[in-house]
Amino acid sequence: MFEEFVNDEEELTEKQKKIIAAAIESFSEKGFAATSTSEIAKKAGVAEGTIFRHYKTKKELLLSIVAPMMAKLVAPLVIKDLNKVLNQDYERFEDFIKAMIENRIKFLKNNMQLFRILIQEIPFHPELKEQFTEHIAVKIFDRLRQIIEHYQAKGQIIKMPPDTVIRVTLSTMLGYLISRYLLLPEAEWDDEAEIERTVQFLMKGLSPE
Amino acid sequence: MFEEFVNDEEELTEKQKKIIAAAIESFSEKGFAATSTSEIAKKAGVAEGTIFRHYKTKKELLLSIVAPMMAKLVAPLVIKDLNKVLNQDYERFEDFIKAMIENRIKFLKNNMQLFRILIQEIPFHPELKEQFTEHIAVKIFDRLRQIIEHYQAKGQIIKMPPDTVIRVTLSTMLGYLISRYLLLPEAEWDDEAEIERTVQFLMKGLSPE
Amino acid sequence: MFEEFVNDEEELTEKQKKIIAAAIESFSEKGFAATSTSEIAKKAGVAEGTIFRHYKTKKELLLSIVAPMMAKLVAPLVIKDLNKVLNQDYERFEDFIKAMIENRIKFLKNNMQLFRILIQEIPFHPELKEQFTEHIAVKIFDRLRQIIEHYQAKGQIIKMPPDTVIRVTLSTMLGYLISRYLLLPEAEWDDEAEIERTVQFLMKGLSPE
Amino acid sequence: MFEEFVNDEEELTEKQKKIIAAAIESFSEKGFAATSTSEIAKKAGVAEGTIFRHYKTKKELLLSIVAPMMAKLVAPLVIKDLNKVLNQDYERFEDFIKAMIENRIKFLKNNMQLFRILIQEIPFHPELKEQFTEHIAVKIFDRLRQIIEHYQAKGQIIKMPPDTVIRVTLSTMLGYLISRYLLLPEAEWDDEAEIERTVQFLMKGLSPE
DNA sequence: CATGAATGAGCGTTCATTCAT
DNA sequence: GATGAATGAACGCTCATTCAT
Structure with a gap:
């Protein structure tokens, strides 16, 4: 009982997944406000601009x-x-x-x-x-x-x-x-x-x- | 029983009290990282430099x-x-x-x-x-x-x-x-x-x- | 004899060259410590942030x-x-x-x-x-x-x-x-x-x- | 021959002498621009304001x-x-x-x-x-x-x-x-x-x- | 005469975001 | 779609200087 049939991450590109993973790690460790987008980009191995192609703002990334x-x-x-x-x-x-x-x-x-x-x-x-x-x-x-x-x-x-x-x-x-x-x-x-x-x-x- | 005889804020200057009060308000509302020292200064009605005369860093203010x-x-x-x-x-x-x-x-x-x-x-x-x-x-x-x-x-x-x-x-x-x-x-x-x-x-x- | 075959400035972007030129002028006239990065930026016609994209610190600019x-x-x-x-x-x-x-x-x-x-x-x-x-x-x-x-x-x-x-x-x-x-x-x-x-x-x- | 009969430091107060001594030490080590007046005051053991009682500006101190x-x-x-x-x-x-x-x-x-x-x-x-x-x-x-x-x-x-x-x-x-x-x-x-x-x-x- | 709290302009640096490529 | 150079506002903090005490 209570198993979950949630499927996310399904329509995400490879880069997007990496961004999300990097953001989760940094946000949880240092908090949203103290995490910079450049840091996320570096950790995810993508260009800074790539983040903003997928998420209009840093906050949108958090919400996602x-x-x-x-x-x-x-x-x-x-x-x-x-x-x-x-x-x-x-x-x-x-x-x-x-x-x-x-x-x-x-x-x-x-x-x-x-x-x-x-x-x-x-x-x-x-x-x-x-x-x-x-x-x-x-x-x-x-x-x-x-x-x-x-x-x-x-x-x-x-x-x-x-x-x-x-x-x-x-x-x-x-x-x-x-x-x-x-x-x-x-x-x-x-x-x-x-x-x-x-x-x-x-x-x-x-x-x- | 369990009354408290704690007295603080007693050796603080007027400005220092205002800084503390302003910092408490902002920190509690927006969080430490998202609160700027200039904002605290403005709210406290002091110059930004005054904060740093009393607290070496923003973090020291938090800890105090x-x-x-x-x-x-x-x-x-x-x-x-x-x-x-x-x-x-x-x-x-x-x-x-x-x-x-x-x-x-x-x-x-x-x-x-x-x-x-x-x-x-x-x-x-x-x-x-x-x-x-x-x-x-x-x-x-x-x-x-x-x-x-x-x-x-x-x-x-x-x-x-x-x-x-x-x-x-x-x-x-x-x-x-x-x-x-x-x-x-x-x-x-x-x-x-x-x-x-x-x-x-x-x-x-x-x-x- | 003693000619030089040194070539630098070749892999520098246009903006970087301007930053270097502005820095040289200001550093030589007023000294490193008395020259502000905002002044260099203005003289070079770039945003102040641009300097720090190419040189991590003001000192690194000097050394370069x-x-x-x-x-x-x-x-x-x-x-x-x-x-x-x-x-x-x-x-x-x-x-x-x-x-x-x-x-x-x-x-x-x-x-x-x-x-x-x-x-x-x-x-x-x-x-x-x-x-x-x-x-x-x-x-x-x-x-x-x-x-x-x-x-x-x-x-x-x-x-x-x-x-x-x-x-x-x-x-x-x-x-x-x-x-x-x-x-x-x-x-x-x-x-x-x-x-x-x-x-x-x-x-x-x-x-x- | 060539002895010197220069006498200075004669009308200087004790504090002034200490300020001068501290300034000489700091200026020679770090340069005028990179030396702060507060640093000189601390080294001289006087209050920051005392320097400016004797020398209108930091530069006047240098010249003196x-x-x-x-x-x-x-x-x-x-x-x-x-x-x-x-x-x-x-x-x-x-x-x-x-x-x-x-x-x-x-x-x-x-x-x-x-x-x-x-x-x-x-x-x-x-x-x-x-x-x-x-x-x-x-x-x-x-x-x-x-x-x-x-x-x-x-x-x-x-x-x-x-x-x-x-x-x-x-x-x-x-x-x-x-x-x-x-x-x-x-x-x-x-x-x-x-x-x-x-x-x-x-x-x-x-x-x- | 000496103090040191207070100032506010300015510092070097970081930031989220934009955009030409 | 992805890049990364460029931006300029804002950051935490330091500074020379002032002035009430």
């Missing part, structure tokens, strides 16, 4: 990187008939949340640089924030709310405002990811156990009664 | 803003005889965590711009990250570990690695703050209830058994 | 001007089989020194601005001084020493340490050039006679006995 | 250093009744030139930093050059011409235009000083012998016949 990332991040929740999935595959909230968290953690782990750019740049670019709230807060929150209410109705989750449930769930999950991969990547982590504990904490915190 | 913030952030945990406080004032973990969270939330709410700069700039400045891990991870984590173990020994918290307890606690708390004040500041929030719910979630998640 | 000058200055002494030349063309030291001096005077006269930059900037730039001693003192002094010894062996020059002979010879020659073209260029000079007298003084001063 | 140097440099030739000295003490040109050269070499050796500033800055400051030609070329050249003619009349020097004699003499002498103390100060020099040879070369080059 971040926007698909945001879409992919919430992809599993955009599945058309998610409720069917829920009923069939995940009778218990615990199973659903476990699957979802493991799936998203795997995804973010594999796309850590993109994730990094996303959270680093959102504060500085109103368009990004807008896109984010529009995609996530509106489309996805609605979905998530339904899901939460679904399990609340089944008596599997505490009766708390769904938005609060969503918030603490995401906080817990992203808190793990940021600690694990961005803040203390060099500490020793027993990932399996740590995820297990995190989910356990979340489940207990959200259990009814 | 962020470093004290970091110290103040963890101040309540640097109290000399914290254990006495714990025994006397907070026999129950719940009371302690409630007091601590409310206190720190109040502090961060009052210093939201500084908090914003801190979390926005840490990824881009190795010195900052270093200072952070040095101050927080080493000094404070040790303290927090003792506290957690203290309440674990009393049987008030689940037997989980203290680092994990710390992580989920901070995630929950910072997740609230970031959602509330940075991501969705314009949504309607019933702060009192929301904090109450958040602490409740945390307590249940960490309760033994 | 001075280094070839130094090479050309000593070029006649780097001829592969100089001894053959000496034996065939200049049996007498007087003929050699006359030819050499006239040749170098002509060269410096035609490159007075470059010569000026060279002697004006050497004191302030260790790299230049190093390059100078390396090229001149080592490579050329060895050559000159051999030549002096060659004519001393023939009994045509006084038996004095070759280094001293070289020093007084160069002093006499450069003293003329500096007086003539840099210190008192507006006095009336009978160049031919003055050079004749200078060589005569030199020859007598160095004659054996 | 160089002008007296120039005066002292030619002092021995400004003696009122130089001819009496010549007749009494130096019947032979050789004795005169030897005494003069040794005296001036000693003086310059003792004031090498000032000498360095003088020759380094003359090219860049029209006022300096003017002062130089006015003092040297007019006042002193006249004197020197008389002296040369005096010895030419006695048949002790070659019949050459006095200006040429002066030029080659100064070139020879300054050539030694510059080689010895500025270009190759770290080579091994047998000063006594080298001066002896230099004077010998000069005498032979200028001898009649």
